[in-house]
Amino acid sequence: MAKPTVASDWLAGCAGCHMSFLDIDERIVKLIELVDLRATPITDLKEPDEEGVTVGILEGGINNTYNEFVAKQMRARSKILVALGDCAVFGGVPAMRNFFTLEDALKRAYVETPSTDESGKIPSDPELTKPTIVRAVHEVVKVDLFVPGCPPDADIIFYALSELAQGRMPKLENEKLMWN
Amino acid sequence: MVKITIDGKTIEVERGTTILNVARELGIEIPTLCDHPELTPYGGCRLCLVEIEGFRTLQPSCTLPASNDMVVHTNTEKVRDARKFILSMIFSERNHFCPYCQVSGGDCDLQNAAYAEGMTHWPIMPNWKPYPVDGSHPFIVLEHNRCILCRQCIRACNELVGNFTLSFEERGADSNLVADLGIPLGESSCVGCGTCIQVCPTGSLIDRWSAYQGKETEVEKTNTICHGCSIGCGINILTRDNRLVRIEGDWDAKINGGVLCDVGRFHPMVEQRERLLTPMVRTNGQLKPTSWDDAISAAAEKIKNSRGNLFGVASTRLSMEALNEFKSICDAYDAKSIASTEEFPAVSAPFKVAEAYGKAFESKMDEIKDADCYLLIGEDTTKDHQVVSFFAKRQIPFGAKLVQISEISTGLDNFSDESLLIEKDMQSKFIDALENLLRKKSDKVEEIAKLYKLNTLQIENVVHILSSAKKVVIIFGSRYDFNNSFEVLSSLVSLNEQLKGKLITTKGNINSTGASLIGISETVENVDSEIAILAIGDEKLSQNFSKKFKKGISSIIFSSYISPLTANSDIVFPVQNWLEENGSFINSDGHILKSKAALEAPEGVFSNEESLSKLAKVLNVDKHDRWKDYLKKTPAPVVINKYRSK
Numbered sequence: 001m002a003k004p005t006v007a008s009d010w011l012a013g014c015a016g017c018h019m020s021f022l023d024i025d026e027r028i029v030k031l032i033e034l035v036d037l038r039a040t041p042i043t044d045l046k047e048p049d050e051e052g053v054t055v056g057i058l059e060g061g062i063n064n065t066y067n068e069f070v071a072k073q074m075r076a077r078s079k080i081l082v083a084l085g086d087c088a089v090f091g092g093v094p095a096m097r098n099f100f101t102l103e104d105a106l107k108r109a110y111v112e113t114p115s116t117d118e119s120g121k122i123p124s125d126p127e128l129t130k131p132t133i134v135r136a137v138h139e140v141v142k143v144d145l146f147v148p149g150c151p152p153d154a155d156i157i158f159y160a161l162s163e164l165a166q167g168r169m170p171k172l173e174n175e176k177l178m179w180n
Numbered sequence: 181m182v183k184i185t186i187d188g189k190t191i192e193v194e195r196g197t198t199i200l201n202v203a204r205e206l207g208i209e210i211p212t213l214c215d216h217p218e219l220t221p222y223g224g225c226r227l228c229l230v231e232i233e234g235f236r237t238l239q240p241s242c243t244l245p246a247s248n249d250m251v252v253h254t255n256t257e258k259v260r261d262a263r264k265f266i267l268s269m270i271f272s273e274r275n276h277f278c279p280y281c282q283v284s285g286g287d288c289d290l291q292n293a294a295y296a297e298g299m300t301h302w303p304i305m306p307n308w309k310p311y312p313v314d315g316s317h318p319f320i321v322l323e324h325n326r327c328i329l330c331r332q333c334i335r336a337c338n339e340l341v342g343n344f345t346l347s348f349e350e351r352g353a354d355s356n357l358v359a360d361l362g363i364p365l366g367e368s369s370c371v372g373c374g375t376c377i378q379v380c381p382t383g384s385l386i387d388r389w390s391a392y393q394g395k396e397t398e399v400e401k402t403n404t405i406c407h408g409c410s411i412g413c414g415i416n417i418l419t420r421d422n423r424l425v426r427i428e429g430d431w432d433a434k435i436n437g438g439v440l441c442d443v444g445r446f447h448p449m450v451e452q453r454e455r456l457l458t459p460m461v462r463t464n465g466q467l468k469p470t471s472w473d474d475a476i477s478a479a480a481e482k483i484k485n486s487r488g489n490l491f492g493v494a495s496t497r498l499s500m501e502a503l504n505e506f507k508s509i510c511d512a513y514d515a516k517s518i519a520s521t522e523e524f525p526a527v528s529a530p531f532k533v534a535e536a537y538g539k540a541f542e543s544k545m546d547e548i549k550d551a552d553c554y555l556l557i558g559e560d561t562t563k564d565h566q567v568v569s570f571f572a573k574r575q576i577p578f579g580a581k582l583v584q585i586s587e588i589s590t591g592l593d594n595f596s597d598e599s600l601l602i603e604k605d606m607q608s609k610f611i612d613a614l615e616n617l618l619r620k621k622s623d624k625v626e627e628i629a630k631l632y633k634l635n636t637l638q639i640e641n642v643v644h645i646l647s648s649a650k651k652v653v654i655i656f657g658s659r660y661d662f663n664n665s666f667e668v669l670s671s672l673v674s675l676n677e678q679l680k681g682k683l684i685t686t687k688g689n690i691n692s693t694g695a696s697l698i699g700i701s702e703t704v705e706n707v708d709s710e711i712a713i714l715a716i717g718d719e720k721l722s723q724n725f726s727k728k729f730k731k732g733i734s735s736i737i738f739s740s741y742i743s744p745l746t747a748n749s750d751i752v753f754p755v756q757n758w759l760e761e762n763g764s765f766i767n768s769d770g771h772i773l774k775s776k777a778a779l780e781a782p783e784g785v786f787s788n789e790e791s792l793s794k795l796a797k798v799l800n801v802d803k804h805d806r807w808k809d810y811l812k813k814t815p816a817p818v819v820i821n822k823y824r825s826k
Contacts, residue, residue, distance in 0.1 A: 089300065093280075098306075099275070136305075138303070146300035146301040148300050174298070177299075
């Protein structure tokens with residue numbers, strides 16, 4: 001039987017959850033024995049295989065139309081979709097901007113920063129992705145497993161992935177939830 | 181008694197016991213966010229819902245009394261689903277994103293409850309409404325975004341502190357915690373006692389110092405007593421790496437039951453005086469650091485040469501053990517006078533009255549907690565001995581009356597039924613007049629009103645309040661000078677007998693009572709001895725106090741901090757502060773309390789007792805009897821005893 005395939009991608013996050021994934025250290029060798037690691041943002045292949053993967057992992061929340069596209073594509077191409085980290089689970093740090101209007105947030109970023117001169121303006125090219133309110137992944141597509149944490153501990157990521165690789169749904173309970 | 185079954189366990193309980201408390205008795209855990217053992221049940225968070233056979237809907241266990249043959253289930257799927265739903269609603273209502281909260285990781289009841297239910301996320305999109313953060317208070321930060329509207333702070337402010345500052349405005353999701361009528365907390369009637377912080381289940385009410393300094397699991401806890409005033413409230417001192425993190429009231433302490441005032445909770449956090457770290461001796465006009473041995477022998481030399489011409493001053497913040505050492509040295513060298521650092525002779529009147537009576541005439545502080553009438557006189561208990569005013573104020577909703585006799589307006593004016601402004605030297609006579617009215621020996625209300633510049637209605641009202649009360653407690657403050665305190669207190673004792681009430685005097689510092697028992701009770705008048713020996717510990721003394729020492733007096737001082745007084749001394753010894761020492765203290769209601777060290781002292785800095793005993797050893801002073809022997813020698817105004825162990 002073919003090994004289960006895994007793909008991942010990052011959205012509105014900080015890449016920290018992928019870094020925490022790398023913190024599983026030499027256990028990655030064990031993991032590779034169990035699964036076929038396909039597309040990830042930190043390897044050459046960037047998009048999940050068209051024929052689909054067993055497990056799709058998303059880090060980060062959804063804060064623009066491109067993120068929506070990536071999330072929907074990952075959902076369509078994976079059997080099990082994992083929301084990895086607090087941004088994917090409930091919006092995380094980027095979601096703090098939801099407490100302001102989108103206009104105020106953009107103005108702050110592109111016009112009002114101390115390093116911006118008077119030519120600063122909010123980019124509006126039609127080819128650019130459109131910013132939206134920041135949402136958790138499950139607000140856009142169905143999520144099968146939530147792995148909270150900022151970032152989730154490497155041990156928890158390894159536990160979750162090795163369970164999935166062996167065809168079991170990980171149970172995140174008690175101390176496995178307490179990422180502090 | 182009623183019989184009730186919870187999760188298959190049957191028990192008989194008192195009628196009126198809530199299901200939550202029955203469950204606790206049975207060791208069954210029901211999660212709650214708004215329940216607190218010291219506060220009236222409120223039923224606000226709904227997390228404690230349980231399934232009861234025969235009931236159509238789930239019921240809040242914190243407010244529902246057990247009734248006979250009730251069968252309760254606390255862990256059915258229906259209950260668990262309801263809990264998850266309720267937690268999801270609470271999480272999505274405001275900004276409850278754990279990663280950026282200071283109580284996250286064990287100190288947050290909301291987060292812990294979600295962990296206990298195994299929640300990995302909440303399915304409802306948060307309501308992205310920003311709420312203000314109120315940072316106007318010097319001690320307390322009010323973060324509305326973290327508030328779950330559980331009302332614990334409001335109930336604590338009303339029921340425990342009796343300050344009635346906090347309340348809600350608006351309704352439903354718009355409900356908002358407000359101070360007074362919606363003004364910034366720092367400008368409100370808040371007294372800064374911090375009880376609200378202590379009960380807050382989330383990070384909505386935090387103090388400026390302990391935020392992000394360490395979680396409950398990362399700090400060490402020392403259970404000891406507060407040294408802020410004579411009450412000696414039970415506290416827990418939280419420390420981390422020999423650093424003070426936070427001070428909390430001890431819920432189990434008999435004297436204060438968890439409440440503290442700003443003096444106990446926050447003032448030690450803002451201590452900024454510079455520590456003394458090494459002994460110093462004045463040579464060629466300058467204070468020069470030296471070794472303990474050299475400084476001790478220099479001090480011993482001075483004391484030996486001035487036998488009979490020694491003036492001793494000790495702080496009433498020192499322990500019984502330290503005061504005993506101090507007294508032994510002074511007595512061995514025939515000190516002219518041994519005085520305390522207190523500027524108001526707070527305990528002299530109670531002790532003089534006790535001497536006249538030959539027995540204790542005061543009641544224990546507990547009596548304040550269930551009285552229905554208070555006569556406060558002689559100090560503003562919203563500033564000094566504040567916890568006493570909490571005990572009285574919180575009885576107001578139950579109909580208690582407050583009568584105040586004071587020279588100036590005080591923080592209690594708004595709480596008092598009658599506030600009588602009478603000059604101090606007329607207070608004794610007024611109390612006598614009041615007693616005569618109560619005894620119906622006189623009915624000259626108009627004459628009295630005229631004499632004391634009061635309204636006749638005021639006096640009639642006070643007589644009515646005092647005569648119709650079931651239990652009167654008279655609280656005699658410490659802000660008197662020598663001339664009138666004895667007279668006022670004597671008049672009060674007589675009035676108290678007439679009213680069959682309870683009399684309590686607040687006294688001064690944590691060990692004022694103990695110092696008086698040991699014989700250190702005089703106040704410092706002009707010091708004209710050759711040499712003064714001062715054991716001031718960590719006390720902060722006024723400039724007025726320093727002025728009492730005439731120029732040219734050679735002084736030896738034991739002090740924790742650098743001050744003008746230490747700068748003018750000839751020999752200076754560093755000593756530990758209250759957080760670093762162990763010791764015994766006798767509080768204002770005569771309880772012998774043990775204080776435990778919470779921090780380690782800087783190297784080479786010893787306790788007051790040890791430092792003084794080093795000197796005593798070189799002077800060949802035999803220590804007096806054990807300090808406990810003094811307790812039998814002097815008649816105390818209140819029975820001296822120990823708290824029975826918990």
